[in-house]
Amino acid sequence: MYLQIYCTFLLNTPIATIIRGFDAALHALASKALPRRWCRLRGRCEGETDIDGGLEVPKLSNVLIPAICTAIVSTSTTAAIAHQQWVLPNFFVTDTKDDTVWLGFEHALGDQRFVASLGPGPALLWVTGPGDEVSSPSFAYTGKTRTVAEIELKKPGTYRVTTEEPESHWTKLAEGNEPRWVRMSRDRVVGKKIEVSKRFWSKSITYVTFRDRTSGPLAAQGDPVELVPIDHPNAIVAGKPFRLRVLADGAPLANAEIKVYGDASRGHDASMTVKSDAQGRAQLRFAKVGRYLMSARHEVAAKDDPKADAYAYSVNVMVEARAAQ
Numbered sequence: 001m002y003l004q005i006y007c008t009f010l011l012n013t014p015i016a017t018i019i020r021g022f023d024a025a026l027h028a029l030a031s032k033a034l035p036r037r038w039c040r041l042r043g044r045c046e047g048e049t050d051i052d053g054g055l056e057v058p059k060l061s062n063v064l065i066p067a068i069c070t071a072i073v074s075t076s077t078t079a080a081i082a083h084q085q086w087v088l089p090n091f092f093v094t095d096t097k098d099d100t101v102w103l104g105f106e107h108a109l110g111d112q113r114f115v116a117s118l119g120p121g122p123a124l125l126w127v128t129g130p131g132d133e134v135s136s137p138s139f140a141y142t143g144k145t146r147t148v149a150e151i152e153l154k155k156p157g158t159y160r161v162t163t164e165e166p167e168s169h170w171t172k173l174a175e176g177n178e179p180r181w182v183r184m185s186r187d188r189v190v191g192k193k194i195e196v197s198k199r200f201w202s203k204s205i206t207y208v209t210f211r212d213r214t215s216g217p218l219a220a221q222g223d224p225v226e227l228v229p230i231d232h233p234n235a236i237v238a239g240k241p242f243r244l245r246v247l248a249d250g251a252p253l254a255n256a257e258i259k260v261y262g263d264a265s266r267g268h269d270a271s272m273t274v275k276s277d278a279q280g281r282a283q284l285r286f287a288k289v290g291r292y293l294m295s296a297r298h299e300v301a302a303k304d305d306p307k308a309d310a311y312a313y314s315v316n317v318m319v320e321a322r323a324a325q
Helices: 007-012 014-026 059-073
Strands: 084-089 101-110 124-128 139-142 147-153 157-173 180-182 194-210 226-229 241-248 257-261 272-275 281-285 290-301 310-321
Touching: 084 157, 084 194, 084 290, 084 310, 101 157, 101 194, 124 147, 194 226, 226 290, 226 310, 241 290, 257 281, 272 281
Parallel strands: 194 310
Antiparallel strands: 084 101, 101 147, 124 157, 139 147, 157 180, 157 194, 226 241, 241 281, 257 272, 257 290, 290 310
């Protein structure tokens, strides 16, 4: 459960008043309107935001207040980087003869597949149709355990449902035997020993088919990492091979690890792991009928970036293996 406690109260405490006093004396000629910095105790410390249309926050407070904030959030959890996430639709394939059909889906995180235990928070949601048309959900609600959305599909074909979490910076603090992650970039952490700082990006995808299978939404998107189906993801048969490619920025990613999680998976223990070949191709066989989450990650070292040591990208694709007809 998220704790909605904000650090903005620091700007109205006696400590902040003293800090402002020093700044007023030292930077009277140079002071200017700066964004107020705030954070949430929900396992994350947010970046800068302009709250009052331009609040004068002196430079010393620009350093000390985030330092206090860092100390607070160092005790928090790490939802976004410690749990698997998925997009689960209310159907993968429907043969209904109706002219339209309503698709509902959830975006959630958890350690037990596929039981939502933690909501992902705000994320981008969109659906790509058979003709590559892009639509937003007609209804979306973000709760404590999941985000749910609905959209009316008006044309037969295959649709790609996508959720994308905005890039976020996380820093691992060295604190005794229990290092902690906080949602702050390296340059914002003050007075703490840093093990590593990373910028995270993730996307979760599923495919659904309304009567007729089409291939348009299966095309590569040029993402930092992606799992691109070679075989149709809505035609997977348990025990039969399913082929796909792993790409990074549109190029084949060799030796990439693809982890597969089934309904019985727990934590980060995958039920199956395969690696891509030199052309980024891989082949999977889903032993049983059921839902499976395929996950791939790609990490690259950052160059001359004061905010992060590395960039960590991940993609999660939900599919269903059906019985042979």
